[in-house]
Amino acid sequence: QVQLVESGGGLVQAGGSLRLSCAASGRTFSNYAMGWFRQAPGKEREFVAAISRSGSTNNYADSVKGRFTISRDNAKNTVYLQMNSLKPEDTAVYYCAASTYASYLYRGQYNYWGQGTQVTVSS
Numbered sequence: 001q002v003q004l005v006e007s008g009g010g011l012v013q014a015g016g017s018l019r020l021s022c023a024a025s026g027r028t029f030s031n032y033a034m035g036w037f038r039q040a041p042g043k044e045r046e047f048v049a050a051i052s053r054s055g056s057t058n059n060y061a062d063s064v065k066g067r068f069t070i071s072r073d074n075a076k077n078t079v080y081l082q083m084n085s086l087k088p089e090d091t092a093v094y095y096c097a098a099s100t101y102a103s104y105l106y107r108g109q110y111n112y113w114g115q116g117t118q119v120t121v122s123s
Contacts, residue, residue: 002026002098002112009117020081022096029077033104036081038092050104086121
């Protein structure tokens with residue numbers, strides 16, 4: 001079992017930045033690929049970014065490529081999402097998730113989820 005707790009959400013103006021953190025506990029953090037997903041009101045939860053167990057490989061949704069950066073610190077059991085040049089359409093609840101799968105680009109490939117943190121971008 002892995003417990004995930006997100007933090008760092010909030011209200012920011014368009015063009016601003018936020019850094020989300022996700023602290024993991026319970027099992028060996030480096031055994032899990034990690035991902036960030038988001039869900040806007042009335043919409044499906046969508047993939048945002050993922051990072052491999054070692055941190056050497058990152059994947060991003062096209063909508064955030066060049067603006068968001070995912071990273072991890074295995075010594076601190078934490079994964080981060082740096083979000084720059086934020087847009088109103090980035091407004092959503094952001095979730096971090098942990099995966100034991102070899103492939104981890106889809107929601108169904110994640111075993112554990114955090115409770116989410118709200119990000120609101122005003123225009």
